[in-house]
Amino acid sequence: KNQVEQSPQSLIILEGKNCTLQCNYTVSPFSNLRWYKQDTGRGPVSLTIMTFSENTKSNGRYTATLDADTKQSSLHITASQLSDSASYICVVSELSGGSYIPTFGRGTSLIVHP
Amino acid sequence: EAQVTQNPRYLITVTGKKLTVTCSQNMNHEYMSWYRQDPGLGLRQIYYSMNVEVTDKGDVPEGYKVSRKEKRNFPLILESPSPNQTSLYFCASSLRGSSYEQYFGPGTRLTVT
Numbered sequence: 001k002n003q004v005e006q007s008p009q010s011l012i013i014l015e016g017k018n019c020t021l022q023c024n025y026t027v028s029p030f031s032n033l034r035w036y037k038q039d040t041g042r043g044p045v046s047l048t049i050m051t052f053s054e055n056t057k058s059n060g061r062y063t064a065t066l067d068a069d070t071k072q073s074s075l076h077i078t079a080s081q082l083s084d085s086a087s088y089i090c091v092v093s094e095l096s097g098g099s100y101i102p103t104f105g106r107g108t109s110l111i112v113h114p
Numbered sequence: 115e116a117q118v119t120q121n122p123r124y125l126i127t128v129t130g131k132k133l134t135v136t137c138s139q140n141m142n143h144e145y146m147s148w149y150r151q152d153p154g155l156g157l158r159q160i161y162y163s164m165n166v167e168v169t170d171k172g173d174v175p176e177g178y179k180v181s182r183k184e185k186r187n188f189p190l191i192l193e194s195p196s197p198n199q200t201s202l203y204f205c206a207s208s209l210r211g212s213s214y215e216q217y218f219g220p221g222t223r224l225t226v227t
Contacts, residue, residue, distance in 0.1 A: 032213050043118075043204050043218025044157070089156065093213045099164065100213035104149075106156035 002027040004092050004105035012111045017080055021108045023073040023090030031093040031100055035064050035075045038087045038107070047075070047088075080112045116141045118219035120205050126225045127195055135190045135222050137205030145208045146188040147172070147216070148180065150201040157204065163188055164211065195226045 004025045013019050025033070032051045036044035048057045048064040050073070057064050061078045077084055090105040118139045127133055139146065147162035149172075159172030163182040177199055179191040188207075192199060203222045208214040 034215070041221070043206070043221055044216075045218070046215040049215065095213075099170075100211040102159065102212040102216075104157040104159075106154065 002092070002094060002101075002103045004090055004103050006088075006090050006105035006108050008108060009106070010109040010111070012113060013080055015080060015082055015112050015114050019077050019080060019110065021075045021077075021088050021090075021110070023075070023092075023105055025071050025073070025090070025092045025103070025105075027071075027092040027094045027103050029094055029096075030068060030071075031095045033064075033066055033073050033093075034091045035062070035073075036089040036091060038089060040086070044089055077110075080110075082112050082114060085110060085112045116217070118205055118207055118217050120203075120219040120222050122222060123220060124223050126227065128227055129196055130194050133192050133195060133224075135192075135203060135205075135224070137188045137190065137219060138186050139188075139207040139217070140186065141207060141209075141217065142185065143207035143217075144185070144210050145212060145214070145216075146182065147206045147212065148178070148188070148190045149204045149206065150174065150199075151204060151221075152201050160190070160203075162212070195224075197226050200224060200226050 007022045035047045038044040050066045063076045087107040089107045093100045148160040149157045161180040163169045205219040206216040208216045
């Protein structure tokens with residue numbers, strides 16, 4: 001069964017610091033990997049998407065990397081802000097029978113303290 | 115404004131009383147999906163629809179039904195709700211499939227007593 005494992009489960013950092021979240025997956029055949037940000041009580045919002053041939057993608061202070069060989073991805077947040085406090089979800093899609101099947105990680109809960 | 119709407123946002127009901135959670139999108143998206151989110155388990159897909167009249171089971175379809183009679187609407191039906199269906203439910207849509215960016219609704223918090 002395809003799996004997406006995220007670490008750490010939760011993280012507390014001070015405002016202005018950088019942090020890196022990890023995502024390891026076993027999904028195959030791999031189609032793409034997305035990182036979503038989910039604020040408390042709201043639906044997830046897409047931050048980045050990467051396909052097999054891409055190994056880095058940035059969206060402002062968010063930078064995602066992908067190593068398709070080791071099946072690992074990371075999300076780096078630079079100069080964190082209080083508004084970065086949220087859950088970050090890694091989603092890996094496989095192409096199966098003409099359909100894209102997403103597998104969701106359980107998320108990393110990030111708290112940014114002033 | 116492009117959006118996915120869900121109703122109701124909050125619902126408390128009793129075991130066995132049929133209920134429907136509506137989902138509507140105004141982006142002309144082909145793909146729609148329902149997820150439930152439980153603490154420590156993350157988002158799990160219940161059902162998805164690739165287009166009108168085309169629906170398929172996700173990871174946790176038991177106890178749920180869906181229909182896709184129109185492109186914009188994708189209601190989630192619980193024929194006989196049970197307490198283990200207490201959860202936070204999200205509807206999402208995307209242009210063609212789940213590999214495209216999914217736009218999520220605001221969520222429906224359901225409690226079954």
